[in-house]
Amino acid sequence: MFVAYLLYMHDEYYDHIMPAIGIRFRDENKYDPDDVLIYFNLYHQRLIERTMNKNDLAATRKTCRKHCGEGGCIPFDIDFGIAVTGIADEDHVTLPVRLSASAWDEPNLHPAYNQSPTEMNGIVTVRDLIIGRTYVLLRYSSYEYVPTKGTINDFLLSKFDEKHKFVANDTIYIYEDPKKIPSTGSVYYRCVSQSEE
Numbered sequence: 001m002f003v004a005y006l007l008y009m010h011d012e013y014y015d016h017i018m019p020a021i022g023i024r025f026r027d028e029n030k031y032d033p034d035d036v037l038i039y040f041n042l043y044h045q046r047l048i049e050r051t052m053n054k055n056d057l058a059a060t061r062k063t064c065r066k067h068c069g070e071g072g073c074i075p076f077d078i079d080f081g082i083a084v085t086g087i088a089d090e091d092h093v094t095l096p097v098r099l100s101a102s103a104w105d106e107p108n109l110h111p112a113y114n115q116s117p118t119e120m121n122g123i124v125t126v127r128d129l130i131i132g133r134t135y136v137l138l139r140y141s142s143y144e145y146v147p148t149k150g151t152i153n154d155f156l157l158s159k160f161d162e163k164h165k166f167v168a169n170d171t172i173y174i175y176e177d178p179k180k181i182p183s184t185g186s187v188y189y190r191c192v193s194q195s196e197e
Helices: 152-156
Strands: 002-004 016-018 020-024 036-039 048-051 097-101 119-126 134-140 162-167 173-182 188-193
Touching (some): 119 134
Antiparallel strands (some): 002 016, 020 036, 036 048, 119 173
């Protein structure tokens, strides 16, 4: 999540909050002005891609010349951003998991807008599988229940809400979760091998 100034708006601190959904980078451990931030502006259903340098994405309140459709400007020398890096797996027993939701926007629950919460479909992609091995995809409704360290068995004995067992027939597995994701809630997935090898 990050904040942005928008052309034709005048708030001193920021005008809009937007979700960043990806970054294309050369080196994940250092800043490069040619890295690309990928995000939605929450007004239009299209991705915005901007380079992360002061000639494109960053600006001051006075120098911002990008309207909402162009993705606005990140305030220069002000840090309101939040980096969501995920819940740590200190012992590296889980596999890479990515969640895609069916909605690109969400209802505004402020009473002035009179919008209701919605339910979204979730598609989970698991990577780095070994063909023929059995895996368990675990779904949690709170980050508080997701283990941050431990063995595979610690994950399998944790306080998950749902589990989905599958045998890998490829190195990537795509799962359409039949249980909806509420727009007012959160959901977390972890995938582990069925048993420790």
